[in-house]
Amino acid sequence: MLLTIDLGNTNLTIGLYEDETLLHHWRLATDHSRMPDEYGLQLLGLLEHAGCSVDGLSGVCLASVVPPLTGRLVQACSEYLGQDGTPPPLLTVDAGVKTGIRIRYEDPRQVGADRVADAVAVFHLYGGPACVVDFGTATTFNAITESGDYLGGAIMAGVNLAADALFQHAAKLPRVDLQRPPSVIGRNSVHAIQSGLLFGYVSMLEGMVERFRQELGPQMKVIATGGLAETIARETEVIDVLAPWLTLDGLRILWELNLA
Numbered sequence: 001m002l003l004t005i006d007l008g009n010t011n012l013t014i015g016l017y018e019d020e021t022l023l024h025h026w027r028l029a030t031d032h033s034r035m036p037d038e039y040g041l042q043l044l045g046l047l048e049h050a051g052c053s054v055d056g057l058s059g060v061c062l063a064s065v066v067p068p069l070t071g072r073l074v075q076a077c078s079e080y081l082g083q084d085g086t087p088p089p090l091l092t093v094d095a096g097v098k099t100g101i102r103i104r105y106e107d108p109r110q111v112g113a114d115r116v117a118d119a120v121a122v123f124h125l126y127g128g129p130a131c132v133v134d135f136g137t138a139t140t141f142n143a144i145t146e147s148g149d150y151l152g153g154a155i156m157a158g159v160n161l162a163a164d165a166l167f168q169h170a171a172k173l174p175r176v177d178l179q180r181p182p183s184v185i186g187r188n189s190v191h192a193i194q195s196g197l198l199f200g201y202v203s204m205l206e207g208m209v210e211r212f213r214q215e216l217g218p219q220m221k222v223i224a225t226g227g228l229a230e231t232i233a234r235e236t237e238v239i240d241v242l243a244p245w246l247t248l249d250g251l252r253i254l255w256e257l258n259l260a
Contacts, residue, residue: 001056003043003081003088004251006114007064007073009137010160011227014043015248016050022252024050025245027227036072040080054081059089059259061251063113091259093117098257100124101148111150115142117250119150122223124253126241129216131209133239134247135226137161139201141208143216154208159201159228166193178231202235209238 006013016024060077064070078087093113101123105111118132132142142153167175176193186192213220224239225246233239
C-alpha cells in the first residue's frame with residue numbers, strides 16, 4: 001500500500017492507497033510546533049486505526065509547501081515507518097520528478113508541489129483543457145491545456161485567510177465560521193460577513209472561471225478541490241467535478257510515474 005501526504009499551511013492531508021483505490025483518508029491541522037517523533041507517532045496511530053501495519057507499506061509520496069516542516073516529516077517517515085530498520089521508499093515532489101505534463105511556468109520551481117499534483121491528477125483522470133480550483137489557505141486557479149501543458153494560473157487569499165484578516169484588522173468585526181447566511185443581505189454583522197465571504201468568493205469563482213474559459217476554450221472543465229470546495233460548490237453550477245482528495249490522487253499518479 002502507498003501512503004500519500006500533502007503538507008499544506010493549514011491542513012495535513014494523508015491518504016492510504018491500495019493500487020488505485022483510496023482506502024482511507026485523513027485531514028488534520030498543520031501544527032508548526034510538532035517534532036519528528038510526534039509526526040511519526042501520529043502516522044503510526046493512523047495506520048493502526050486503518051488496520052495497516054508498516055510492513056504493508058510499499059512507499060510514501062510527499063508534497064509539501066511548508067519547507068520548515070518538510071524535513072521533520074521525512075525524518076518521521078524514515079524512523080517510524082521502516083521495516084526491520086529499513087525505511088520505505090520515499091518520493092518528495094519537487095522540480096525533478098516526472099510528471100507526465102509540461103510545466104510552462106516561467107520558473108517551474110516556483111510552482112507549489114500541491115499545484116503540480118493537482119494538475120497531474122486532473123490531466124490523467126479528466127483530461128484537458130481544465131481549470132483546477134483549490135480552496136485551501138490560498139485559493140488557486142490552475143490552467144491545463146488540452147495537450148497537457150500546465151500554463152500557470154492565479155493565486156489569491158483563501159476564504160479562511162480573508163476571514164482572519166477581517167477579525168484581526170477590523171476592531172468591531174467578530175470571528176465567524178463559514179456558513180450559509182439566511183440571505184445575501186445580512187441583517188447583523190455575523191450574517192453580513194458570512195455573506196461577503198461565501199457569496200463573494202462564489203462570485204469571484206464564477207468570474208474567474210469565465211475569464212479562464214475565454215483563454216482555454218469553451219470545452220474547459222472546472223475541477224474543484226480543497227477543504228472548502230464542497231461548501232463553495234453548493235452555491236454555484238460552474239463546477240463540473242468536485243474532487244476533495246485530488247491532490248492525493250495526483251501523488252499516487254506521481255509515485256506510479258517515478259517509482260512504481
